[in-house]
Amino acid sequence: MIEVLSSGLYTTIQDLGRYGYRKYGVPLSGVMDGYSAKLANQLLGNTKNCAVLEITLTGPVLKFKKATQIVITGAGFTPTLNYKEIFMNTPVEVPSTSILSFGLPAYGFRGYLAVAGGFKTENVLGSSSFYKGITQEGLLQKGTVLEINPSERSKIKTNALVSVKKTHFIEKNVEVQKGPEFDNLTKSEQRKLQELQFTVTSKSNRMAYLLECPSILTVKEIITAPVQPGTVQITPSGKIMVLMRDAQTTGGYARILQLTEKSINQLAQKRAGDKVGFLFLEY
Amino acid sequence: MKILPKIEKFGENAILLMWKGTINAACNDEIIKIDKWMNTMFHKEILETVPSFLEIAIYLKPKVAIDVFVKQLQSSLQNVIKTEGIKKKIIYEIPVCYDEEFGIDLRELSALSGFSIKKIVQWHTKPVYRVYFLGFLPGFPYLGGLPKALCFPRKKEPREVITKGSVGIGGSQTGIYTLDSPGGWNILGRTPYYFFDVTKAIPSLFQAGDYVKFVSITKTQFENITSQIKEGTYSLKREIYND
Structure with a gap:
């Protein structure tokens, strides 16, 4: 479980989108930058449609109540775990009661936080993607406690940094x-x-x-x-x-x-x- | 109206079927027929489709070869346009309270046009409107058939929030705001009914090709219907025709 201590500028839960309902006027939604979001899930061994947190310019501050593994991808944030800088684009061990924050991105605009197993939020019309009017919430709120799906895969043991195409951002x-x-x-x-x-x-x-x-x-x-x-x-x-x-x-x-x-x-x-x-x- | 639509690519993974002309019910019948047929015939290739006034967007599954699909579609469309569509029609009676509390633009429209509020309501409740397709908001019906006298320009400054259930007119169209939303239409009244329910397999009450008639109700009736909906005892009146 993850408690939202502060919400950030525009933080939402997203997966790959709400398909099959466009003829009823329902927007597709889903991650804005599919390249970065898919990479985050892939590095954790999650399935590609696992719900991730989409972070816009200023990230949230999150408190992890349980140990897990995370990956942060996307814009060039300087994330810290318990006030110590951590790497992006690689799996990071998160001990229980850790505090994660993101800093400001040096390049790019949107970041993605994936957790092992994926975020477990309300699934509406086949998708977890936030969209006000379809899902109850349109934005992540301070004080919310996010659940995580139990992860069936074994822990990823790697320290290898994935080289991310910088051209994607510039x-x-x-x-x-x-x-x-x-x-x-x-x-x-x-x-x-x-x-x-x-x-x-x-x-x-x-x-x-x-x-x-x-x-x-x-x-x-x-x-x-x-x-x-x-x-x-x-x-x-x-x-x-x-x-x-x-x-x-x-x-x-x-x-x-x-x-x-x-x-x-x-x-x-x-x-x-x-x-x-x-x-x-x-x- | 048995004309082959033009087929055009719409980006890497989508196709548009495009018919020429102006908004008309015959073309809408044809679009609905072809949309149903395609979704059955090509369910392995098609992710989803979006019909509109004169076009259908076909969104393909990721690994479908678009050029191959276009060829297949082209050759089989020839035959399907000769067939007859389904003739079943549903008319929904939508209760609308045209009290000025809800119809926040009635007074202004009346002053602007010289028509009495009563006359505006009479005109709006007269036609049987056709649901051409759904768009703009989840479950929002694009309705055709607004009387010419009620074709007013949209508001210069759109409102930030129009309350869910509001019934409005804009240009030559009328419709129901199915969710709270910003909007630039003139608001005539409000319906206590809801038209989009995410807990249902088909979340939208209206489907393309359905018909809608607005029925004027009093504020007391509005409140009664609201509580009946809450209790689950209200059912919308509808007529089904097979012609």
Whole structure:
């Protein structure tokens, strides 16, 4: 059991998402950066859909009431266990009554904490991923005591550090494919999308990343149609909106581009002020 | 309306079936028919689908080869568009209290349009609306069939919270806020009923192709129904047609 001493900026429980209910308007949800979250579970020998804690910029402070093993991945935090710095990207033994905190990330925006066996929280419509209105909680609350699933696997005995691809966190360009309304843009607007760089605004969250565009793009709205994580839309005020994991299932803005899964994971590590460019892939 | 949809890729692992034209019930019938058929025919390849006014999104399972799937779909679509869809129709009667306590925009709309509140309510309760599909919020029905007189622009500044159960109009659409949510629609009233229940295997009451009629109730009835729902003694009125 783990007690939440302080909650951090935006901490949630997530697994790989709530599949099968999008036709009823239920967002997919799930970890923003699937690359880092899967790595955390993998290093612990957990199954890949085990629920992890997603940490945003400032992490929570957690008190472990029982000994366990953890892995922290994602953004470059300087985590400490009982005030002594611990490594990321490798299994760490956590004795009972330990206190874990995260510090601030030197790079990236989101971190993942996996525990041996995975977090055991309310499972709603086949997923533990927090989404207010579907799950009771939308955010991890101070004072909450988190349960852990009993772990069937044997302890991982390794001190090996996994080398994590740094480009995942610092790569400016995200890979995109053309969206259904790409051809509704003028040729010069299409060129701008390939050449310009866009700035991540502070209005970016688990639903969408809002990017500032140095040149206003205008494209007609559409009859409400399906959208998914990674769909790039143009808002009426000319901003670029990249839908993320908690996005609605349908939307009415033109869908000009679609990010690859790898690129959604990379964008999830960007913070306000970071620059992003689009790298076009062919179908 | 037996036209083959255009098939387009929608990222690495998804496909869109796209029909041309404007929002219409015949196309929605076709979309519902093809959506059902695909989910049976290709259940090994399809993770899930999302129908909408003029499109269906097909989200594929991770290891499905998208180009192979598109070819298979293309050849079998030819045959299925010739078949007839299911004709069973369900009409739900949704109780709505149009009291100004809940219908927080009634007075403003009335002043703006010159129509009396009574007239607005009469118009809103007259049609049988079609559920085209669900989206925006869990269980939120996109309803078609709003009378032209009630087509007002959305509010300039969206509200931060619209209470669950609120019934509103926006542009040419009307709908029910199935959860507390921000929103820019004009609110006419509130229903005591709920439309999304995560404890059910199919959590949404409405399915694409269903019909909805709003029935005006008093505040006393609203309170009675609310307590009946709590006790589990209330059942929504519905009619089923097979034509």
